Amino acid sequence: MESSHIISIVKVQMKKENNNKILPRDKHNETRNIIHSIKVGVSLVLVSLMYLLNPLFHQVGENAMWAVMTVIVIFEFSAGATLGKGFNRGMGTIVGGGLGWLAAIFAQSIGGVGNSIIIGISVYICGTVGTYIRLIPRVKERYEYGVVTLMLTFNLVVMYGLRANEKVWEITRQRLLSILMGFIVCICVSLFIFPLWASDELHHSTVSTFHDLANTIQGCLEENGTLVSENESQLIAGFNFCNSVLNSKSEDELLANSARWEPWHGKFGFCYPWENYLKIASVLRELATFILVVGHSLQSSKQDMACLRQSHSEQLETCEAIGSRVAWALRELGDSMKQMKKCEENNKGSSILAKLKACKAELSMVISTSKVAILENGQVLAISSLVFLLMKVVEKVEELVQEVEE
């Protein structure tokens, strides 16, 4: 009885948390969006000063528009993504400009109709090869924008070379200068005014996934115990959450990619092992798969579970207790990730592992043949699939402990 009392207290707390939680997170996102928008506006104004102030305008000429373009195109949400795109644009412009310049010089040295033919061929080769390289998965992931910029710059330089013969060098210089100015403005605004770090985002989202999965698994199990029909909506919220975890792969990879570009800040050093976050995220996704199936299994065997509760409540209570312990373990792991302490200190890791081991032993006792023999078919199915899935959940959490320790 005491344990069910505790469970209902936890439940009320969780509900409160749930109600309070979704709103602040949305609000938080909203604030970040507004901050980002204002930052872009400020950068654009700073860059447009190049046009508005005469001395600067004479330096870069009409090419000032490249600075504007740079700001609009490379200013991404997080500082890391902005740096990455800026780097790509810079390298693409320099390499593309260099190649284009060589092609233009070569074409000019031939002259006449040959000039146009050479340019046509070089444009074709650059377009075809560039597009092909752009489609290679490894390049697409990190350097696609650089390749696009390279193609763009190459074509423009080659064509200017055709028309504005001697001015090529001047144009290139002005363009590089204005892109550099746009880049500097972007980086300064992005890094120094309310910076939004992809690394923070990735860190927080991973930590909060731990906590949310803990809530979901606890919610599922007590669900099935007490208020079956009323809390259907909470179960469905759990399903939705698990599904969103399952679909989070591309987002995580994007964040990790951006985080790699970010300089030392806060608690994250250079060369912080972001790929470990991806590994943890992938184990979390597998865990979410199992939790999802636990939820489905409980939902479909509601009737049988209700019967079981009346006749063999102690087995179900064991399952619930194990669910709470798994949730506890997940929260501990999440907290130790949040504080970025290794669980090894004060032996937390091994104590979590020991508890999980005990859970497995208890679970295997729930289904003993003698106990099972007196149940009905549906009930056997319901309880043993639950036990099996919980087993798998516990195993996944063990795997997580090891990943987090790294």
Add this chain to the structure above:
Amino acid sequence: MESSHIISIVKVQMKKENNNKILPRDKHNETRNIIHSIKVGVSLVLVSLMYLLNPLFHQVGENAMWAVMTVIVIFEFSAGATLGKGFNRGMGTIVGGGLGWLAAIFAQSIGGVGNSIIIGISVYICGTVGTYIRLIPRVKERYEYGVVTLMLTFNLVVMYGLRANEKVWEITRQRLLSILMGFIVCICVSLFIFPLWASDELHHSTVSTFHDLANTIQGCLEENGTLVSENESQLIAGFNFCNSVLNSKSEDELLANSARWEPWHGKFGFCYPWENYLKIASVLRELATFILVVGHSLQSSKQDMACLRQSHSEQLETCEAIGSRVAWALRELGDSMKQMKKCEENNKGSSILAKLKACKAELSMVISTSKVAILENGQVLAISSLVFLLMKVVEKVEELVQEVEE
């Protein structure tokens, strides 16, 4: 015995299929990439003719580079994505240009220092509001590129308005003309030279997911029967495939989004219900979740299964037979999708449903208390979780039948 013979034949066939299948698909992708690259190269050459041929050059002037930019930026892999991006770029340019023109006229009418201040404010507002709108999920999904173009064009027009007073209209006209030419070249090349349709891609990937899931489930079940350790690699390939299905959401959405832009072609009419494909894909993902867990459950209870096979082979054979029937149902569904016939014709749909119902009845007979009582703990767990998961798989397939019928 006969059934195990059939199974081993199917298995050999499947292996062959697997070996032959992965290679052609990669080759197919490679060919498509090369075709796409060549198409981009050809378009760039066509566009660069604007520069190379004198009469055309006089029409559009230096703004010809906007055509080049248009081609590089909007030429996407599939025809639909290209059309969508082109539409976005066109609309963004027109609206942004219009707004920029108004702002420039207004600023000019004030004159003096007020001119610069008005322009600064309008640049700030456009940048902030545009960036904010760009981050709204619904806009981000389909119209992000349009908003970016709008911001870009607005800024450029406003700034040109400041410097090149009277020429604003002329510049806008030339720029629109060159963007239009770039767009027309892209669309013609994309639609008429070896078109790559996003709708075909989505259709094929959905159909092949049906077949691959069928292979996976059949592979899992017979795995567990005959050659446990040898075919570990095939099981892992199955896991990888299920995981890739689970991660396919964003890709499917992208394809459906592009497919919506594509004009009538082949077997797809206007307003083809692409959102149904997304629904089917989401049910397929759920099915993949369950199949994944079936695989994990078989992998972890290998020992118990081997014991079961020796003592109670008929239960396992039932499971295998059901696995084959589920696989058959999936293949039938995949084929009827491929031919785009409704299953209703010749009552295929209802016959599939009837067979699945029979499967469920058989499954519930596998776990009867009398049979279970003589097994060991681990064996109970293994067989009943298998039965439970197969139940869920069958239910999901039933759901699929209904979705496909729509």
